[in-house]
Amino acid sequence: MSIKILLSYLVLAPIVGGLLAGLDRRVTARMQNRIGPPILQPFYDVLKLFKKETLVVRPSQTLYIEFFFVLTVFTGALFFAGGDLLLIIFALTLAGVFFVLGGFKASSPYSVIGAHREALQMMSYEPALMMVAVGMYMVTKSFQITDIIHYPKSLIMVLPGVFLAFFFILPIKFRKSPFDLSTSHHAHQELVKGITTEFSGKTLAIIEMAHWYENVFVLAIVYLFFASNVWVGLSVSLLVFLSQMLIDNATARVRWQALVASSWLVALVLGGANIIYLMIRG
């Protein structure tokens, strides 16, 4: 059973992720009173990038990105195989670290600043992610995704604070305003393209595909909160994704100080209060 899910994840996640990215660009364009590109545009972009020349500053930078891709896919694979939530979070962090290293290795001022910011972003979302793991363990008494997903009650009823803390850091993972410091999909053109500045051709395509896998994985965590009913879970995940576009178009990018301070504050206050409540209730 889990093998089947795993295989379908490996095949379907980039397709779903790419379609979501296409939907994102379309909806964003509509919000800006434009028509926007076709839904399949992200696939065209990635296929084109595979046809382009790949320029590198140092050959090893590509290696880091390949590790980043493999580990991101691995993170999702662990999740869909019903693995350990803690291990999943560590794998995600490791993937992020390789991305940051790739940015540093390329060693242009733009990608290095992007890498610094990516590291800050990781630091900002980590507490909320840990709260998710801790909160889910306290309710279901297990870190295993298989146990969490089969928990009879809806987790959102007992973990609303943790969910809000997680929701708050979602723009970081989706690379959306106000937290798209390290790199962004839009032509804001601040610091050129941040951490992805020095990557071109195939390497850039790999980063983009890793992002698709990551988006699916992040939405799967959202799903966990509503897992007691499949349809509620799926529609809430989609709604959360759409809400990110609204947030993206309605907010301006914040400075990194505000990013770190606000995400920690929200995680500790909302998530922390939720977990303390669970502890008291026993």
Next chain:
Amino acid sequence: MSVLSKSPWIIHYDGSSCNGCDIEVLASLMPRYDVERFGVINTGNPKHADILLLTGSINEQNKPVVQNIYNQMPNPKVVIAVGICATSGGVFRECYNVLGGADKVVPVDVYAPSCPIRPEALIDAVVKALGILEKKKAASLAEEVKK
């Protein structure tokens, strides 16, 4: 039509233009013309770009910048001279320090004269450039096969 022409990413550089053409370039990205319908993205990063839009008559000071941007773009790539200034130097042709056109510093594939360029003309130039992009890719593939 291959994917190359379905996702043209552009980089736009102002080589001592009067800003008229630059405003028109940006106007094409705005809701009225919305070139993102065709997958066009203004990347602002030569390493991600396929098409270089050059405006202005190019002078001694920005010559190395233009060449640097051109060299940093991955193949296949095309260059469009936007506006009469980039095409030939226009009214600034005789000025001291002005080189008189983008083709004095980098190979230009498409010339789009007029002052300033209209978004329709610019979109037309990009479509022409896409054809050339395809040809360049086909040529480089043929060369690889020969090797």
